[in-house]
Amino acid sequence: MKKTEYDLIDHAFKERKAKFYLDYKIILDKDNKTKLYLYGKFLGVLSAKIVDEKTVVTLSNTESYREIYRKYIGFSVQEELLLVIDYFIINIKDKDLSIRAHSGWFAADGELVEAKITDEHQTVIEYTKRVLSLKHWDCKAKEKQNQNILNLIGAEWYILCHNLFTTDPEFSRVLSLYSTESETKTLYPQKTKLFDFLKNVAPSDLSVLILSEEPYSTEGEATGVPYECLKRETPALRTIKKALEEDGYKFTDESFKSWQDQGVMFANRNLFVEKDNPKSYSESNTHILIKKIIKNFILITTKPIVIGAFGRKNNAFAEEIIKFVGSKSSLIKKVHIGVKPGDHNFADSEFPTKINSILKKQINW
Amino acid sequence: MKKEMNYLSEKIDKLESIIDEVSRLAAQRSDYNYSLKQLKDEKQILENILNKLTEIALT
Numbered sequence: 001m002k003k004t005e006y007d008l009i010d011h012a013f014k015e016r017k018a019k020f021y022l023d024y025k026i027i028l029d030k031d032n033k034t035k036l037y038l039y040g041k042f043l044g045v046l047s048a049k050i051v052d053e054k055t056v057v058t059l060s061n062t063e064s065y066r067e068i069y070r071k072y073i074g075f076s077v078q079e080e081l082l083l084v085i086d087y088f089i090i091n092i093k094d095k096d097l098s099i100r101a102h103s104g105w106f107a108a109d110g111e112l113v114e115a116k117i118t119d120e121h122q123t124v125i126e127y128t129k130r131v132l133s134l135k136h137w138d139c140k141a142k143e144k145q146n147q148n149i150l151n152l153i154g155a156e157w158y159i160l161c162h163n164l165f166t167t168d169p170e171f172s173r174v175l176s177l178y179s180t181e182s183e184t185k186t187l188y189p190q191k192t193k194l195f196d197f198l199k200n201v202a203p204s205d206l207s208v209l210i211l212s213e214e215p216y217s218t219e220g221e222a223t224g225v226p227y228e229c230l231k232r233e234t235p236a237l238r239t240i241k242k243a244l245e246e247d248g249y250k251f252t253d254e255s256f257k258s259w260q261d262q263g264v265m266f267a268n269r270n271l272f273v274e275k276d277n278p279k280s281y282s283e284s285n286t287h288i289l290i291k292k293i294i295k296n297f298i299l300i301t302t303k304p305i306v307i308g309a310f311g312r313k314n315n316a317f318a319e320e321i322i323k324f325v326g327s328k329s330s331l332i333k334k335v336h337i338g339v340k341p342g343d344h345n346f347a348d349s350e351f352p353t354k355i356n357s358i359l360k361k362q363i364n365w
Numbered sequence: 366m367k368k369e370m371n372y373l374s375e376k377i378d379k380l381e382s383i384i385d386e387v388s389r390l391a392a393q394r395s396d397y398n399y400s401l402k403q404l405k406d407e408k409q410i411l412e413n414i415l416n417k418l419t420e421i422a423l424t
Contacts, residue, residue, distance in 0.1 A: 169415040170377070173370050176422045180367070285371055288378045323382075 152192070154199035161296045170289050177284060178272055186275035188215050193224030197267050200225065203297055205263035208355055208363065209307045211290075211314040214270035217278050226266040228256045247352045249365040262363050269314055287317055294321050306358050308351055366422055373415040380408045 149165050150158045158165060165171050178191060189196070212226035221229045227236050241251040253259070256266065269287045274280035298305070309318040352365040384404050391397035 169412050169419060170374060172419040173374055173415060176419045177367060177370070180422055283371070285374050285378070288374055291378075320382075 152195045152199070154202065156202040156204060157198050157293075160203045161293060164292055164296050168292065170292055174271060174286050174289050177286075181274075181281075186219075187272045188217060188219075188222035188275060189224040189272065193222075194271060196224030197226065197265060198293065200257075200260040201263060201265040203303075205261070206265055206297065206303070207263040207305055207359060207361065208265065209294065209305055210264065210266045211307065211309045211311075211317060212266060212268050213311055213314065214268050214273050214279065214282065217273045217276055217280075219275060222273070225256050225260070226268045228254075228266070230254055243350070244352055244365055247350050247365070249352055259363065259365070264363055269317060291317070291321055306355050308355060366418060370415060370418050370422070373411055373418070377408055377411050377415065380404060380411065384408060 146158075146166060149171075153165060178187060178194065181187060182191065210226075215222035215224075215226065216229060216234065220231050221234065223230060227234075227240060229237055233241075237251075244251045256264075259266075267290050269290070270279070270281050270284065271286040271289070272281055294305075297303070307318045307321065309315045352363070356362045356365075384401065387397055387401045387404060391401045
């Protein structure tokens, strides 16, 4: 049986090749003015307000949008509209579509799905559909407060765990704790980088979670990503290098970016620390938020991840996450990495090989 | 207030674990539904208090 365009899109989502689906329809209204309708999918539906150089086109309301969505795409709607993309500049030229976000021109990097698009008279007027990664989009939330959250955690996490970040008290508690404590103390990492570990790894990419203890407490060392240090080679980094070398890999990227791009997330049990005062917030239970994020991630996406845990507390924590997921616990496996960074066991743990032996898509460590 | 918020957070976390367990049981036997509701209500109350405390802390 010949695959329809929607089969192709559905397949792309199932295979996780598609992170964001963009579709558009051009309709000529009574006055012969062109109207451009845009609709998309990312574990739900996006509402879009579109601005080209001359015209503003806004999808009229949720209901009609959902009807359009259902009519043309045929997916079941999982979530209510959560996000408004502020604007794009659309340029339709030679039957192709380019999109400009605030940050400038970019090419669609996803899978191209060809499809006929017709106007209301069934005339074919355009012929292209693209699957885009949401990380390229300049996204905005309606509420200023939510915009701040979106800036901290990134659009994909904002959409995926929307309730957790906007209504669950745990996220607010951690943020308020940081804010009040930072009035009298110097905390690391700085607030804008507090959730970089999350922001730098989109949920659609996440396949490995490595749990660490806490950020570096020396000035200028904590980046918001555990173990990462752009200032010097810390003992923890040295042991990571050693572990990689012993497994036949070479540590080349000081910024951890290549690992994060491949879906490896490093998360601290204690999200922040006071300057020169290690373990200063080890009793603050910030790990509860991490647990909630991962729990939400697994429950919503049902995507398997491998958890690597550094240290005894994190091993217990990893067990707790697995228990949390309950019947879905077979989705995740724990790799015991070692007792603590700098410890002999850490370097001997062969964690890159162990993790790769579980994953379908290998990490290039 | 930091301590109280921390305590509440821990308490909610524990309740959530219990709710997860009881939800699994309730899926098999309906006589757990009442306990499940009680637990959820209790969690909601604690969450409301924590929200309130967070609000106060930020002002």
